[in-house]
Amino acid sequence: MxxxxxxxxxxxxxxxxxxxxxxxxxxxxxxxxxxxxxxxxxxxxxxxxxxxxxxxxxxxxxxxxxxxxxxxxxxxxxxxxxxxxxxxxxxxxxxxxxxxxxxxxxxxxxxxxxxxxxxxxxxxxxxxQHQTLQLTNDNFQFQVIDALAENEKHLIKYNTLLKQFKLLKTDLEFLKDKKNSALKELDYHAFLLNELEEAKLISGELEVLETEYETLNNVEEIKEKLSLSHGLMSNGEMGIITNLTELKNQFSKLSGYSSQYSSIFDRIQSSLIELDDVFSEIENLQDQLEADPNRLEQVNTKLQIINNLLQKHTVSSIEELLHIKEELDVKVFETENLDAIISEKEETINVLESKLISESDRIHKNRSAIIPKLMNQLESILATLGMPNAKFKIQLVPTNTFTVNGRDELQFLFSANKGGQFNELKKSASGGELSRIMLAIKSILSxxxxxxxxxxxxxxxxxxxxxxxxxxxxxxxxxxxxxxxxxxxxxxxxxxxxxxxxxxxxxxxxxxxxxxxxxSPNDRIVEIAQMLGGADVSTSAIAHAKELLN
Structure with a gap:
């Protein structure tokens, strides 16, 4: 208040x-x-x-x-x-x-x-006076009926279901549109996916293949350089290792004379050990190195496939190609499974629709039961307000459309005169009549x-x-x-x-x-007396005012 x-x-x-x-x-x-x-x-x-x-x-x-x-x-x-x-x-x-x-x-x-x-x-x-137009508003008319029918909890439940129903219907339409467009792209996506799967891509593979290709493609030159290097190190009289071994022997004799010679001896020995290790590595590389035209062709073919894919998808690494493959995999899977998803969504919608029908039927039943009582109350109140011939015909028509007010269409028809035709309120009631009708409705609602x-x-x-x-x-x-x-x-x-x-x-x-x-009480007597007889308050007006107040 x-x-x-x-x-x-x-x-x-x-x-x-x-x-x-x-x-x-x-x-x-x-x-x-x-x-x-x-x-x-x-x-x-x-x-x-x-x-x-x-x-x-x-x-x-x-x-x-x-x-x-x-x-x-x-x-x-x-x-x-x-x-x-x-x-x-x-x-x-x-x-x-x-x-x-x-x-x-x-x-x-x-x-x-x-x-x-x-x-x-x-x-x-x-x-x-303007607010009486609310009487002709569907939502207000439903509010009146539902207040008397005690439909509030049913309408809350119904509208909660309706909200879910509309969201699911929107989702379903989106999925159907998605399916239509996805089907057009499915073949292309499947082709791209198959192309990537056949490439059998492995993360980090590109660098390994490029190194192997360079080795196989230049095998003769590499063999020649390795052989020359091997000779430089192992030649009988002039080889690096032969000379370094002789150098080591000389300083072995000198190391006993001074720590300076001993230090140089240690360094020569360390270098000799390192060179021996390098020599062994060169021998291993010579043993492993073979010309393999078939493998060279395989590596070259795989590199061409990878480079073509990189160019087609405008990326620069195998890792990016693998990410694209995952995305295509999801798209193809979703498209191929959209029918199942749509079917599941439709089933959920059907269940909700059944609940909505059940709840709206309950609302309709409650409304139908209360309408005769409302018409009688309205006609009774309006009779006391100087409209003895006022009659209502409230029509509730079931429909198949779900709205916020259920599945009903509602019409408040009114006739002010005996034997008169029923018509919509806004067409058949004057402004003064609408005011009295609104007062009657508000009094019932209260x-x-x-x-x-x-x-x-x-x-x-x-x-x-x-x-x-x-x-x-x-x-x-x-x-x-x-x-x-x-x-x-x-x-x-x-x-x-x-x-x-x-x-x-x-x-x-x-x-x-x-x-x-x-x-104050006395001021009120004077005010009502003035309302009765004007500014010049008479004794009779005062008496009448007191009578009204009592």
Missing amino acids: LTNLTIKNYALIDELNVSFNTGLTIITGETGAGKSILLGGLSLILGKRADLSSVKDSSKKCIIEATFDIAKYNLKSVFKTEDLDYEAQTIIRREILPSGKSRAFINDTPVNLDSLQVLGDRLLDIHS KYMQLPTIMFDEIDTGVSGEISNKMATIMQQMSKSMQVFTITHLPQIAAKGDTHYKVFKEDVNNVTQTQLKQL
Whole structure:
């Protein structure tokens, strides 16, 4: 419920701070006194776009702040979804800066207008003549039916299933499109994959093959150089090893004379050992080296295959070719197995579809059962509101299409006159009739669901006398389970309120300002008497006002 409202520097309001109570709150005032200003300020709290022209003094900041007691509203999930801190006493604030920039806050957390609207719709319902158009909206009509049919938990389950169903259908269409395009590329991908598989590529193989090719391709030259090297080292008189051995023998004799000779001897001996090892290695290489034209051809062929593949796939290593092979392997496998994946997806969709049908059938059954009761209640309430011949025909037609409201099409048909034809609400009901129908629906809904605070803006337009008294009684009954505001010009309705506020204008320092004050019991008598007889309050008007209040 709305517990407090503060407005600063907005339209004709300099500063206003007012607290509200539970029950039925009446707001009265002369035409042009500023009731629309009050509604405009509240609309900003609900997420309406701000307008700098609404600011009273454009050099100062405009602030509108409302406090709501939301402990009984079950709104924690809304706060979680919007990533807001939940507070039982929630404060919503709008600011319009002199620059024209607008800011919004929920419990001091900056929010965008979308979040403000989401929460505002759950806190305050301002009912104006324009809002009666909601009656012709399918979603609102379903909301009314489902509230009475206690379909909330079924609709939550149904819409959870529907969300999964739609996602799977989207996935299925994607897979089918993928299959169609993949089939066109399958042959080419399979060819590329087969080409890479036949190459029998091994990581690091390219460097090994290139080395082997160079050796086999130059075998005669290598043999010649090895043979010459072997001769240089092993020649009987002139060979390196023969001479180094003789050198070693000479220094072996000298090593006993001085450590200098001994050091040189050690170095000669070390070199001789190393040269012996090199000599053995050259002999091994000579033994291993053979001309092999067949192997040379094999190596050359493999290198050509690898180089062709590198060029075709525009890469520079076998490792990259192996990665491409893996990717092609996955693509070919997926394409060849898409039918199985699609079949599995279709099976899951069929199971979900069966559950959706079952849940929507349950919803339909509950709706069908409650519709006669709703029509009787509406017709009964409207009869007391001066529409004794009002008749409803609510048609619920099953379909095969899954929508957020189930598998039903819904039509609210209405006839205001006896023997009249049934037609859509927007075609068959006047503005005043729509207002009374909306009041009847809201009063019924208040018994079945936790409605937000509701503010009726002159819903009594076009009615008077006993009918207005009946409307007031309905609003009084609604106020037992929710906070109800009504802006009215009718004394019969004003007298039914638990609390009464008056909107008025006054001149302060030659500046007209709008004010809102709570009326005392005596002030209330005078206000209702003026509503009955005009500004000049007569004794009979006072007496009549007291009678209405009692």
